[in-house]
Amino acid sequence: MEEKYELMRIRKEIFLAAYHGNCSEAHLASAFSLVEILYTLYCKDILVYRPAEPQWISRDRLVLSKGHASLALYTILAETGYFNKEILKSFCYPDSVLGGEPNKLEIPGVEATTGSLGHGLCYGIGIALGLKMDQSPAKTYVIIGDGECEEGSVWEGVMSAYRYELDNLTVIMDCNHLQKMNSVSATMRIDEWRTKWEAFGWSVEVVDGHNTEELKKILQKPKKEKVPQIIIAKTVKGKGVSIMEDNVQWHYKLPNRKELKAFICELGVSEEELKPCKGHI
Amino acid sequence: MQRAYLNAVYELAQVDKNVVLMTADNGSDFDKWFKRDLPEQYFDMGISECHMVSAAAGMSTCGKIPFIQTAGAFLAYRAFEFIRNDVCLQKSNVKMIGTGSGLSICNLGPTHHTTEDIGVLRTLPGLTILSPCSPREVSECIGAAYQIDGPVYIRIGMNGEEEIYALESDFLLGKCREVYFGNEAVIFATGSIVSEALKAAELLKKQGIGLKVVNVHTLKPISVDMITEYIKNMPIIYTLEEHNINGGLGSIILECLCEGEYQRRVVRIGLKECFAKGYGTIGELRKSNRIDFQSVVEIVKNTIGKIRN
Numbered sequence: 001m002e003e004k005y006e007l008m009r010i011r012k013e014i015f016l017a018a019y020h021g022n023c024s025e026a027h028l029a030s031a032f033s034l035v036e037i038l039y040t041l042y043c044k045d046i047l048v049y050r051p052a053e054p055q056w057i058s059r060d061r062l063v064l065s066k067g068h069a070s071l072a073l074y075t076i077l078a079e080t081g082y083f084n085k086e087i088l089k090s091f092c093y094p095d096s097v098l099g100g101e102p103n104k105l106e107i108p109g110v111e112a113t114t115g116s117l118g119h120g121l122c123y124g125i126g127i128a129l130g131l132k133m134d135q136s137p138a139k140t141y142v143i144i145g146d147g148e149c150e151e152g153s154v155w156e157g158v159m160s161a162y163r164y165e166l167d168n169l170t171v172i173m174d175c176n177h178l179q180k181m182n183s184v185s186a187t188m189r190i191d192e193w194r195t196k197w198e199a200f201g202w203s204v205e206v207v208d209g210h211n212t213e214e215l216k217k218i219l220q221k222p223k224k225e226k227v228p229q230i231i232i233a234k235t236v237k238g239k240g241v242s243i244m245e246d247n248v249q250w251h252y253k254l255p256n257r258k259e260l261k262a263f264i265c266e267l268g269v270s271e272e273e274l275k276p277c278k279g280h281i
Numbered sequence: 282m283q284r285a286y287l288n289a290v291y292e293l294a295q296v297d298k299n300v301v302l303m304t305a306d307n308g309s310d311f312d313k314w315f316k317r318d319l320p321e322q323y324f325d326m327g328i329s330e331c332h333m334v335s336a337a338a339g340m341s342t343c344g345k346i347p348f349i350q351t352a353g354a355f356l357a358y359r360a361f362e363f364i365r366n367d368v369c370l371q372k373s374n375v376k377m378i379g380t381g382s383g384l385s386i387c388n389l390g391p392t393h394h395t396t397e398d399i400g401v402l403r404t405l406p407g408l409t410i411l412s413p414c415s416p417r418e419v420s421e422c423i424g425a426a427y428q429i430d431g432p433v434y435i436r437i438g439m440n441g442e443e444e445i446y447a448l449e450s451d452f453l454l455g456k457c458r459e460v461y462f463g464n465e466a467v468i469f470a471t472g473s474i475v476s477e478a479l480k481a482a483e484l485l486k487k488q489g490i491g492l493k494v495v496n497v498h499t500l501k502p503i504s505v506d507m508i509t510e511y512i513k514n515m516p517i518i519y520t521l522e523e524h525n526i527n528g529g530l531g532s533i534i535l536e537c538l539c540e541g542e543y544q545r546r547v548v549r550i551g552l553k554e555c556f557a558k559g560y561g562t563i564g565e566l567r568k569s570n571r572i573d574f575q576s577v578v579e580i581v582k583n584t585i586g587k588i589r590n
């Protein structure tokens with residue numbers, strides 16, 4: 001039960017960062033679908049990392065290819081001690097390091113500057129190849145979206161990762177079924193991904209992307225040798241706030257005054273927390 | 282030039298195990314030697330330029346120094362956004378080699394010609410752009426690129442270029458090289474086509490016209506002061522490139538002039554608002570597109586006369 005409230009609190013932090021941020025829109029729904037995935041990786045002993053030493057050579061690497069879900073990553077990085085939680089309140093202010101998309105050169109813990117879709121997998125493959133050359137035990141994780149797989153470069157990477165036997169690479173697909181304007185199914189007539197990735201030789205797992213125990217179990221499972229792995233995590237876009245869930249209109253949006261009530265009630269936001277913050281960093 | 286390039290990378294890779302060679306199903310017999318001798322440092326990424334660029338950027342975060350190569354046209358145009366976001370924006374230590382630059386891949390036509398790469402790539406912050414004109418200069422550019430901790434693009438011609446430099450040469454990154462003396466006008470040229478400028482200068486000399494030839498091997502960064510030194514005593518300036526005159530060397534020299542203190546007439550010789558026409562040998566193709574030495578001679582004679590009068 002405790003974890004359930006912890007996850008709700010993280011969603012609240014994400015919401016508050018955007019709410020107090022210097023922005024009239026935010027990719028809240030994409031960030032919310034990713035919470036359990038990132039929480040499992042960072043807070044349930046999957047990733048090996050040292051927040052005090054972000055460039056530690058043996059760290060596992062996580063590339064958030066769907067960079068627009070940056071708020072979820074920022075919040076988890078702050079939770080785990082990469083930077084002060086106060087910095088979350090600076091989202092999108094002129095001097096902030098935290099923008100709508102993550103910037104590797106400015107934010108400790110961010111492994112790749114992303115934002116344009118279809119880059120992260122290829123970039124992660126390069127990291128995995130480099131780690132293999134050095135016989136490093138470190139693993140590479142790449143989080144992609146299902147809509148993102150409409151980018152051709154994703155499939156260039158899919159072929160290459162199999163060719164180079166990258167068993168140190170795990171892709172997690174945040175499969176929330178929606179893209180900006182419509183469902184993935186209506187946009188590109190794609191209803192399932194397993195057979196497509198299997199056809200390219202990948203080891204494929206399908207999991208409930210909001211069940212941290214299931215996620216953990218699959219992430220801890222011994223990997224098949226010489227093949228890359230993808231975990232298709234079935235998620236709900238906007239998970240955690242009913243009016244936002246599975247609703248394409250919430251792709252890039254913040255709540256209006258009326259909609260705010262749902263966020264306050266369902267995330268347990270206090271009056272105090274909604275007060276304007278002073279002295280943004 | 283390709284051989285010189287590969288030899289240079291091969292030598293670096295033998296000494297520094299972090300140097301890797303990546304191709305996108307592209308190369309020659311020389312690549313096979315590299316692959317045979319240094320298999321751990323060789324990656325054929327398949328026909329996927331975007332992926333190759335991005336993977337190289339990722340690999341560079343592990344301390345590797347990827348030299349990635351494919352036809353310049355595919356690298357600069359198809360993979361442009363990957364070069365921008367993954368290499369330049371993230372200041373990745375990746376060396377990008379565009380082979381067959383200019384019109385080198387003659388008979389395959391404009392899809393294979395690299396005649397806008399300088400124009401598109403020089404807009405990218407932090408990217409060094411090199412354009413060597415001879416095999417020895419290729420080696421020197423590779424050595425210089427290796428020393429730079431950051432992104433570099435090198436465009437290399439594939440026309441059996443002859444050597445014009447001595448073994449002990451004075452190559453310095455960012456510094457143009459005068460390759461033919463003349464005191465009446467100056468022509469700036471870059472890459473393989475420096476040879477046409479040289480031939481033109483020799484012919485013009487016989488006809489009593491002194492054309493100085495300056496090889497601009499570093500297109501970016503470029504120093505306004507350095508260009509100013511070359512032009513301040515010249516009444517008219519020419520530029521010659523196997524590239525569109527818009528965005529390439531011609532534009533670079535115009536920009537330097539506008540930012541400097543001397544106003545001069547500039548005649549830009551290159552492709553003018555068109556893709557290259559015709560097929561054939563490199564000589565024939567240059568002739569068809571009026572960027573060969575005879576065209577240069579004609580253009581200089583037609584324009585310098587007016588200045589003299």
